[in-house]
Amino acid sequence: MNPLTTYKFQPDFRLGAAWIISIAATLGSLYFSEIKGYIPCDLCWFQRIFMYPLTILLGIAYYKKDLGILKxxxxxxxIGGAISVYHIAYQRFYSLFSNHGLAACGPTPCNVNYFTWLGFITIPVMALTAFLLITVLLWSLSRAAKAKGASTED
Structure with a gap:
């Protein structure tokens, strides 16, 4: 019995995993700002704008077993992942951005690294990882549903 064609849609691990990743990313960002006291820069806020709704929308989709949410x-x-890529480039190549007048950010500079794990993992890298994992999981779920004939148009 194929889980994608049972009833309307029976979610496999991908929708639930994407939801869990979005929850972890949301709680992680709140931990850094509310508990650790790191003040988010403008680019961090834009990444949050795209991550926080994912937590709610993916949770509803998982509960309702609704593939229509993928679109x-x-x-x-x-888009959140693209902002993360820009933020990582901004942090790594700040001098290039500042030399061309592209280094404007809000009250908290976007090139500030509050911490670095293993020499390369920063907060924007963690955000990009979450966005990439969610994108890959949902894209593969969409492809699997189309291959099995399940509707994503509901």
Whole structure:
């Protein structure tokens, strides 16, 4: 029995995993700002704008077993990931951005690293990892559903 064609849609691990990743990313960002006291820069806020709704939308989709949500959450995840890529580039190549007048950010500079794990893992790298994992999981779920004939248009 194929889980994608049972009833309307029976979610496999991918939708639930994407939801759990979005919850972890949301709680992680709140931990860094509310408990550790790190003040988010403008780019961090934009990444949050795209991650926080994923937590709610993916949770509802998982509960309702609704694949139709994919057309709404995939763009959020892709755009959030693109912002993360820009933020990582901004941090790594700040002098290049500042030399061309592109280094404007809000009250908290976007090039500040509050910490670095293993020499390369920063907060924007963690955000990008979450966005990439969510995107890959949802994209593969969408492909599997189309291959099995399950509707994502509901």
């Amino acid at each position: 709404y959450v995939l763009p959020l995840s892709c």
